[in-house]
Amino acid sequence: MIRLASELDARAVMQVKHELMSSDKTSTFFITSPTDISEDLLEEEKKIQQSKQRGDLYIVAEAEKKVVGFLLFQRYGMPRLRHAGSMVMGISEQYCNQGIGTQLIEYLINWGEQQKNIEKICLGVLSVNERAIKVYKRIGFIEEGRQLNHIKYEDGTYSDDILMAYHLNDNLE
Numbered sequence: 001m002i003r004l005a006s007e008l009d010a011r012a013v014m015q016v017k018h019e020l021m022s023s024d025k026t027s028t029f030f031i032t033s034p035t036d037i038s039e040d041l042l043e044e045e046k047k048i049q050q051s052k053q054r055g056d057l058y059i060v061a062e063a064e065k066k067v068v069g070f071l072l073f074q075r076y077g078m079p080r081l082r083h084a085g086s087m088v089m090g091i092s093e094q095y096c097n098q099g100i101g102t103q104l105i106e107y108l109i110n111w112g113e114q115q116k117n118i119e120k121i122c123l124g125v126l127s128v129n130e131r132a133i134k135v136y137k138r139i140g141f142i143e144e145g146r147q148l149n150h151i152k153y154e155d156g157t158y159s160d161d162i163l164m165a166y167h168l169n170d171n172l173e
Contacts, residue, residue, distance in 0.1 A: 007045040016092050028159065029129040056085070061100045070104075083118065085118065123163075127162055143163070145163040146163065
């Protein structure tokens with residue numbers, strides 16, 4: 001089930017983030033390092049509350065009566081960029097490959113198409129996250145650029161940051 005996040009979901013969202021960042025399998029999929037994850041529950045609650053006030057979208061995925069994933073879409077603040085925004089998403093590893101990521105993104109796309117002034121959904125995905133890249137491409141995101149060796153991991157290896165976007169209402173010019 002996909003639904004709008006409430007402040008009551010803050011702790012569960014933080015747990016998903018901590019799980020992803022503490023896993024050797026998934027921590028390399030994120031720009032932030034495990035030490036960068038906030039422990040501040042009030043900060044996460046405020047982020048959820050502010051997303052509503054700004055007209056952004058913060059949703060969660062539930063399975064077995066618990067939050068197992070989240071997606072946050074934030075509109076850009078500058079007037080010339082206001083038609084676009086960026087998304088971040090995370091899903092508990094044990095719930096991956098079950099279509100939850102696709103459902104979260106489809107919810108975002110459907111929501112975005114109902115908004116009068118959103119034309120573009122942007123995201124950055126690290127080149128080591130091949131599973132996510134396949135999902136994004138299948139849904140219709142296109143690669144718009146790549147920052148080579150943009151992420152340097154603690155072990156000295158690198159990953160590219162792939163910039164992708166989904167253009168709502170076929171408004172590519």
